[in-house]
Amino acid sequence: MTFTKTLAATFAALSLTVGAAVAQDFPTKPIELVVPYGAGGLTDAFARGVAQAAEEELGQKIVVVNRPGGGATIGLTSVFAAEPDGYTVAFTTSSPLVIQPLYGKTAYKTTDFQPILRLYDIPVAINVQRDSELQGYEDWLEWVKANPGEFTYGTSGGTGSGGHIATEQLGKVLDVDIRHIPFEGSAALAAAVMGGQIKGSNQLPNIHRDGEIRPLFFMSPSRPTDAVYDSVPTVAELGIDAEVVFFSGIIAHKDVPADRISILNDAFRAAMDAPNVQELFERDQIMPDPAGPEAFAEIIAAASKSNETTMREIGLIE
Amino acid sequence: MDLLANIDFMSVVSAFGAIMLGLFVGMLFGALPGLGLIIGVTLLLPLSYAMGPVESILMLLACYQGAEYGGSISAIVLGIPGTAMAAPIVLDGREMAKTTSPGKALAFSLYGSTFGGIFGGLVLIFFAEPVARFALGLADPEFFLLGIIGLLAVATFGAKDFVKAMISVFLGLIAGTIGIDLFTGMPRLTGGYFEVYEGLNLISVAVGLFALSEVFMMLGNRMNKAYSFDASDMKISLTMKEFWASLKAMITGSAIGSFMGVLPGVGSTVSGWLAYSGAKGLSKTPEKFGKGSPEGIAAPDAANNATVGGALLPFIALGIPGSASIAIIAGAFIIHGITPGPQMIRNDPGLIQAIFLGFMATTVCMFFMGKALTTVFARALITPNSFLVPAILISSMIGIYSSGGHFFDLWVALGLGVAAYIMRRLDYSVAAFVLAMVLAPIIEKSFRRALVISEGDYMTFIDRTYSQVIMMAIVATLAYAVVKSVQGRRRLREPTAAESRSE
Amino acid sequence: MLSTRVVNLLVYAALSALSALVIWSVSGLPVTLPGDVGTHFFPTILAWGVIILCAIGAIRSLLSGAGEAFRIDYLPRVLLTIGMIAGFFVSWSQFGAFYLQAFVFLFVLFTYYRLPVGLSAKLIGVNAAVALGITAFCYVAFNFLIYVDL
Known part of the structure; x- marks a missing residue:
């Protein structure tokens, strides 16, 4: 047919x-x-x-x-x-x-x-509590070198998550001893930083909306858009080979x-x-x-x- | 109070719709004997995926409120409590329905429920913030201890068989550890299934344990039995005088209910009976109790609904669910990525205010919906189980599948449903299982994180004032449990109508 | 006919076996953080807890009487329903077409459950109508009011 x-x-x-x-x-x-x-x-x-x-x-x-x-x-x-x-x-x-x-x-x-x-x-930073005496990267590095194993940082995804891997890489590159504390979710993580249970965190900071999570430096290539972060350096600008995307x-x-x-x-x-x-x-x-x-x-x-x-x-x- | 600030019209409309839906389902499931509150909440939970956080939370709370009243409808109209919580209502409610009119009995029930709901809501609103402010100072060691309190309470209060209740708790805790371990990144007890890497799906577990096992139980009874009832004289209203006469009972019931609600693991089954005897003790006419006393209806109904607000308090302020129904409502918070607890009150005041405001609205809406539709719900009681069972099965499946899109979850629910069907008949507690499953991650993570932060120093659990206070509460709970079990042994096997079926 | 005691003992045995499986499957998981008790810690002590509780329960039920017979009324109906559900899952995951299959599922179950009432053309008609109504309601609700891809 x-x-x-x-x-x-x-x-x-x-x-x-x-x-x-x-x-x-x-x-x-x-x-x-x-x-x-x-x-x-x-x-x-x-x-x-x-x-x-x-x-x-x-x-x-x-x-x-x-x-x-x-x-x-x-x-x-x-x-x-x-x-x-x-x-x-x-x-x-x-x-x-x-x-x-x-x-x-x-x-x-x-x-x-x-x-x-x-x-x-997603921009992420190494943060501390807003009122911490650590003002920037240099302060932090000095403190961490002086107090090995004392800087406890939280991540919102726990062991093996992107935040953990990235921060461990940072520790290796800078040859400092920092300690990972796993959390589930960024709200719980932020609460622990605010309450002083941990010294710092790897997450998105929140001082642009009056929060208490203040960045020392960004590990991502980009920063959040708010102008309050313009003066905070990124690892690339600091010349550290630990950028995370x-x-x-x-x-x-x-x-x-x-x-x-x-x-x-x-x-x-x-x-x-x-x-x-x-x-x-x-x-x-x-x-x-x-x-x-x-x-x-x-x-x-x-x-x-x-x-x-x-x-x-x-x-x-x- | 700036509760009314920043509210726009559209969100009010959608919240209102969610509340009405929740109330409707709650009253319907509360009224249908055997189904009850938890199944209603469970089947509504998957809808949360399609809703905003406020709407979905209010819908579930409305369902909770509605079911507490709905259970009284069948208690009064048929003499069969629709939910375990409504068991005390049968005594006087049924009697009044026979001697005076069902409408009058329902009216005392509805007015009591509404009064109790508002009372519980006020307790929640006034105490949540102070408790949360206190809790802001809490850290992992304390949350671990709080979680333990929750568990102890489950196992000690109102368990028919202590050993089996404990086994249920332990199994629930094990189920709660399934998934990727936060601390090592290793999958645990997953059997290689990616579907459980983030833990068992709460919806499929709850549907399996409550809805499917209940359905299998229904199959073991006559299925074509149709109840009949007299639809005349269903006018639901009280005169001012009648209202004033029962006011004292309502206040007594509400106070008892909201207090019992705050205690973890107790729930409204116990509070209804306590309110009944409390109101009887305080009544000028205790001899009327059991013979159609208005106070005997209003007090337990007020207590049931006051429990809702009370039970929400530890959950909203501390993030620790105290009962199985709250644990399932917690699912809506998890779905929307909201972590309840002190931080929520601080970071998200808008959400909290919306919940508080909406909660009060649910009680008011319940009043009007109860007035308008109680007859409809009473008529729904004549639906024979032969129609009900397949309909519940289909809605269970839709609910589970829509929550994650995994057929795996359906099989989990079926497996658990069959297991629960056998184990419920042997007095294991599915409610304890679900609550333990939800508490397990809180307990395990805070315990291990506390130790990781302290580098293995167990003193971290007792070296702060906060944890010492909570430790004392644990000791008190244990002491109470011991005293109670001694008393219980004395009154060995005294028959209680409070079958802990749906709580 | 099984007595309640036998069923109790069987359940205790099954739960103990399950717990042993839990202990076995989490053994050997690593501890990576200083101070941590490890991935295996909680499941292991909980599973031991279940085993101990089961032992206590088993001893108790051995010491008490046999108890009444463990009866399951309408057992064939329960088993058939479970089989129907499982069959529905299989055929839904294989062939899709949820709403069509849901209609058939409802209709068959209605008819099966209502057989004692007496089979008649009217009964079948009512069953089909109710099944159609529920299916249509779900279709409208999950395709237009909220979107769920079934």
Whole structure:
């Protein structure tokens, strides 16, 4: 029958020209943006914000799906397991991508994903209580050197979390003896700093809203947007080789065709400038810092390598 | 008080909607015998994911309030307490329904509930801040000790079988240690499942232990039995005179209820009975008790609802849940990343004010909803279990799945439901299990962190005034438990109607 | 027919075995922080606690009488329901289509539970209508009022 023949021919043609054809045909159905955290957090808010804005760019619905659990690895596992057609992508933070796979228990490796767009880094600092006599980096270093093992710092994620690894690396680079105290959540951590149970913390400071967590120096490349932090140095400015990048961005399975990645990159990049997303950046004191697939890939590779070295040194992995 | 500051119209509307939903579900589940407060709260909890923090917390609190009153509806209309807490209401409520009218009995119940709810709310509002201010000085060693108090209370108060209650507590604590260990980063008791790396899903545990096991119990009874009741004379209102006559009983009940609520592990099962005997002791006409005394209805109902505000106090001010129902409500705080405790009152005064204000609103709304819809809830009682059971099963599944999107959680719930079905019949306590599971991380983390900070020095638990005071409270609780168990042995197996089913 | 005592003893044995499993599976977990009691500490003492309590309970129940028979009324109905739930989980996770399957699940259970009332066309009609109503309510609630991807 001619109809069947035509159909077969069409299919043949389609399969031949798949690379070229999809470029224009993508996306033709809703895209799933997996958030490996529960609804309601910072990452979720940004994912929903950019999804909404990127819908207009792509002309397709973007469904945000929360898949929390397993230290955010369940969400990434589901993206890794999905068809690599670009219709399932993840909005991830650094931990499930460049820390968790190093423990060797996840179904995926860091290199099983390819980056689409890095949106921002979360600024983190080494902080002390607001009224502490330690005014800045030099004060701190002097005190820490004079009191080995006395500087207790908390992290909000506990042993093996990004904050812990980064601060241990700092200790190694500066050759000082500081002691890690694990906490769960930044509120409990801030409370312990305020109450004097611990000397300091590795987290986002809060003196911009009259809080008591005062930064000595930032370990991230960027600072929060509030002017109160402008005079606080970063480790890069201090010449310390312990910079840490807690990135957040969108990634996809490594086998997704490059042209689809570039379509998604364009859409999400444009979405970052949408008013609703800009509002989020402002609210959460975060500097927008877009990085395309190549630049983001370098960031991921560098972070993974540096984490692996430190984790080996402090005995988290063999 | 600047409670009314910074409130915008839209948030009031959505909070109102959440309160009405919570009240409706609470009254319905409270009224349906066997379902009760915890199942209502558990099934509503997953909706928190789709709501703001204030709305979801108020919804659950409203459900709590509503269920405390709802249990009285079936107690009065059918003579079957819808919840364990409503058991004392049967005595006089049923009697008054027969001799005077069900409407009048329900009216005493509703007015009592509302009065108790407001009383408990005021206790919460006035004491939360001072307690929290005191608690600001607390550190890990003290939180560890507070958690221990909570556990002791669970195991000692109102347990039918002490050994089994203790086993339930220990199992709950073990369940609470499942997941990645904060201190070493190692997965523990996960069996290799990533789904439990962040601990067991509270919703699937609560649904399994309470809702599914209850459903299996329902299957063991006749399922097509339809209750019938007389719908006439259901006008629910009191005259001023009647209200004044029962006011003293309401105040007595409220005071007892809110105090008992504050104590960890006690809950409204005990406070209802205490209020009943308290009001009887203070009454001018104690001989009327048991024969349809208005005071015998108003006092326990006031106590039940006053317990809600009281039970919230240690949770909001210290971050330590004192009962299984509060532990499940704590789930809404966890979902929204809010850590209750002294810091919350300090860092997030807006949220606290909204909760306080909303809490008072729930009691007022309960009053009007009770007036308007009690007949509807009474009619819901005639739904036979053959319809109820499948409907609960479906809503349980939706609730669990929507909370994390893992089929794994559904299997956990089913497994726990079957286990709990057998173990509840042997007098193990599922409420103690859930509370222990929620307290376990608080206890373990504060214990270990205190030691890590002190570099292994155990003196850290007793070298501060705060911890010494709490230590004394622990000793007092233990002493009370010993005295009580001696007394209990004396009155061996005295039949109590207060089956600790849903509390 | 099992007596309550036998069931009690069986549960004690099962819980002790579970506790032994807990102790075994956390043994060998490392301690990394100075002063820390370790990952294994809490589960281990708790599991020992369960074992000791089970032993006490077992002795108590051996000393007391056999107790009444442990009866489960309508056991086939309970087992069949548990099987239905498990089957529903499997088929939902395999084939999706939650609402369609939920309707079937409700309808079958309604009909099964109400068989004693007497099977009739009216009964089936009522069951189907109620099942449809509940399914439709869930559909509307979870797709339009709040978004839950089922």
